[in-house]
Amino acid sequence: MTDTFVGSIEAGGTKFILGVQNVETGETTATKRVPTTTPAETLAACRDFFKENPVKAIGIGSFGPIDIDPKSATFGYISKTPKAGWSNTELKGYFEKELGVPAVLTTDVNASCYGEYIARGRDDEKTYLYITIGTGVGAGAIQQGHFIGYTNHSEMGHMRIPKRADDKYEGGCPFHHDACGEGLTAGPTIKGRTGIPGEDLDRSHPVFDLISYYVAEMLYNIYLTIRPDVMVVGGSVLNEGDMPTVRKYFAEMNNDYVALPHLDELIVRPIVANNGSATLGCFEMAKDLLK
Amino acid sequence: MTDTFVGSIEAGGTKFILGVQNVETGETTATKRVPTTTPAETLAACRDFFKENPVKAIGIGSFGPIDIDPKSATFGYISKTPKAGWSNTELKGYFEKELGVPAVLTTDVNASCYGEYIARGRDDEKTYLYITIGTGVGAGAIQQGHFIGYTNHSEMGHMRIPKRADDKYEGGCPFHHDACGEGLTAGPTIKGRTGIPGEDLDRSHPVFDLISYYVAEMLYNIYLTIRPDVMVVGGSVLNEGDMPTVRKYFAEMNNDYVALPHLDELIVRPIVANNGSATLGCFEMAKDLLK
Numbered sequence: 001m002t003d004t005f006v007g008s009i010e011a012g013g014t015k016f017i018l019g020v021q022n023v024e025t026g027e028t029t030a031t032k033r034v035p036t037t038t039p040a041e042t043l044a045a046c047r048d049f050f051k052e053n054p055v056k057a058i059g060i061g062s063f064g065p066i067d068i069d070p071k072s073a074t075f076g077y078i079s080k081t082p083k084a085g086w087s088n089t090e091l092k093g094y095f096e097k098e099l100g101v102p103a104v105l106t107t108d109v110n111a112s113c114y115g116e117y118i119a120r121g122r123d124d125e126k127t128y129l130y131i132t133i134g135t136g137v138g139a140g141a142i143q144q145g146h147f148i149g150y151t152n153h154s155e156m157g158h159m160r161i162p163k164r165a166d167d168k169y170e171g172g173c174p175f176h177h178d179a180c181g182e183g184l185t186a187g188p189t190i191k192g193r194t195g196i197p198g199e200d201l202d203r204s205h206p207v208f209d210l211i212s213y214y215v216a217e218m219l220y221n222i223y224l225t226i227r228p229d230v231m232v233v234g235g236s237v238l239n240e241g242d243m244p245t246v247r248k249y250f251a252e253m254n255n256d257y258v259a260l261p262h263l264d265e266l267i268v269r270p271i272v273a274n275n276g277s278a279t280l281g282c283f284e285m286a287k288d289l290l291k
Numbered sequence: 292m293t294d295t296f297v298g299s300i301e302a303g304g305t306k307f308i309l310g311v312q313n314v315e316t317g318e319t320t321a322t323k324r325v326p327t328t329t330p331a332e333t334l335a336a337c338r339d340f341f342k343e344n345p346v347k348a349i350g351i352g353s354f355g356p357i358d359i360d361p362k363s364a365t366f367g368y369i370s371k372t373p374k375a376g377w378s379n380t381e382l383k384g385y386f387e388k389e390l391g392v393p394a395v396l397t398t399d400v401n402a403s404c405y406g407e408y409i410a411r412g413r414d415d416e417k418t419y420l421y422i423t424i425g426t427g428v429g430a431g432a433i434q435q436g437h438f439i440g441y442t443n444h445s446e447m448g449h450m451r452i453p454k455r456a457d458d459k460y461e462g463g464c465p466f467h468h469d470a471c472g473e474g475l476t477a478g479p480t481i482k483g484r485t486g487i488p489g490e491d492l493d494r495s496h497p498v499f500d501l502i503s504y505y506v507a508e509m510l511y512n513i514y515l516t517i518r519p520d521v522m523v524v525g526g527s528v529l530n531e532g533d534m535p536t537v538r539k540y541f542a543e544m545n546n547d548y549v550a551l552p553h554l555d556e557l558i559v560r561p562i563v564a565n566n567g568s569a570t571l572g573c574f575e576m577a578k579d580l581l582k
Contacts, residue, residue: 065549065550071416079550080550125362125441125442127440127441127443143434143437143439143441144437144441146434146435148434148439148516148517148518149418149517149518150416150418150434150435150518151416152418152518153518154515154516154517154518155515155516155518155548155549156512156515156516158515158548159511159512159515159516160452160453160508160511160512160544161451161452161453162451162452162453162454162470163453175545175546175547175548176544176546176548179453179544217451220450220451221447221450221451221512221516222516224445224446224447224449224450225439225445225446225447225450225512225513225516225517226439226440226445226516226517227439227440227441227443227444227445227446253451253467253470254466255466255467256466257446257449257466257467258356258446259356259370259371
């Protein structure tokens with residue numbers, strides 16, 4: 001009996017990260033990074049990689065918005081997106097037709113959430129959240145093994161949160177300005193406030209306290225709404241050292257309203273190493289297709 | 292063959308509303324209102340009603356917080372509540388032991404959501420939200436036939452939302468003051484702002500525009516987070532005439548970010564008449580126990 005392989009595509013705005021996993025051994029046997037240029041060029045390069053490295057199924061985690069409603073005529077497509085040239089691009093069906101294997105599509109953050117759900121024991125009695133604070137802010141959640149949002153996908157990174165009185169920044173979201181989570185916490189807001197990119201700032205700079213406060217606001221709203229058991233904070237804007245600040249503000253905002261679990265178990269960083277939550281999630285979604 | 296009857300208990304802070312439904316005919320055959328005094332007195336009166344009107348199963352929708360985690364030692368209890376005397380009161384187990392029939396407990400707003408889900412066709416391809424703006428603000432949601440929150444229950448009425456610049460009110464939430472939905476929109480905030488109870492104000496008073504704005508903020512956050520197909524706005528603070536204002540602000544807040552369905556189908560008032568969504572939901576949850 002020959003081994004079975006599954007594929008992963010993490011479709012991002014600057015690159016597509018491809019991977020192949022040997023299902024029997026769990027080993028990653030091939031990887032590739034394809035620059036995000038035009039859909040025709042980028043997708044063909046992905047297809048060629050999987051022609052050279054055949055798989056039985058593919059899991060795709062993509063930037064959005066995407067159409068995940070099976071009843072829709074554009075099911076499996078990237079929808080209207082600010083990313084030039086990529087609106088109305090078929091993803092799922094493209095790989096199914098070109099490679100003759102089933103594919104499953106969800107958002108990049110849903111895929112990351114799925115990876116953390118797997119890595120943390122795939123406990124369908126628990127609800128999982130993954131939120132990333134990076135160039136943008138995105139989040140996905142899983143309850144009873146199903147993505148929250150179902151045939152639509154969450155956009156909770158754009159929820160409206162109160163601005164802190166000491167923050168005079170006009171906001172970085174092109175749609176919601178300073179009235180949403182992304183507009184107040186995404187990476188570019190650091191340069192927007194300080195003139196300096198986040199990676200060049202000392203971690204003691206007060207902007208990280210401010211962003212931790214806003215992330216706590218988002219997490220508090222999400223906690224009250226869907227009651228996750230684990231909230232994973234990914235992305236490069238905050239790091240492990242900021243988590244105590246996030247937890248502190250979260251507890252202050254709650255002000256003993258709802259009974260809280262231990263916050264160092266509720267608000268955590270990813271446990272999948274090397275930013276690999278989404279790839280793990282895509283591999284697992286592909287394996288689910290084979291069941 | 293004799294007919295089958297199920298019971299409904301809507302457990303509120305001022306009264307418990309009891310009902311009996313003939314499962315075969317769908318007819319409500321008995322109802323009673325029991326004042327909420329002490330747990331011993333109120334629960335005994337409920338028990339006596341169902342002794343006189345026997346049922347095969349009981350659905351309970353209660354004020355909260357309640358413990359709905361089957362693994363918890365206090366599963367089926369009201370938890371620590373500001374309602375004097377009612378903390379740590381067993382509900383589900385009380386009726387099961389006293390009446391010898393199965394009971395199911397959820398929140399009053401989850402029960403209302405369940406009733407609207409039933410009345411609107413019990414479509415498990417759709418996600419339903421019920422939010423009530425009344426003495427407090429509560430909400431429940433159903434995705435794929437399951438309550439969002441699962442073994443915990445949503446408290447999304449207390450989410451943090453930005454305050455409008457023209458609103459100088461200090462807020463009515465004892466926990467979150469002016470930083471949460473309940474603190475800015477619940478019934479008592481009207482008297483808090485104007486000195487006059489909402490029911491005595493003309494509907495053209497600007498406070499209803501303000502509250503409609505804040506309800507739109509909550510609905511927008513909930514929409515982005517769990518992507519409901521239907522958002523039912525119940526409670527006495529707003530009425531049908533306020534819905535166009537809520538929809539207008541909702542669309543303005545979105546600012547063409549996510550593709551929206553027709554807002555007059557997304558943001559609606561309850562279709563179950565006479566405030567009966569919760570009772571219908573309790574009857575249906577009781578029937579589910581018999582399947």
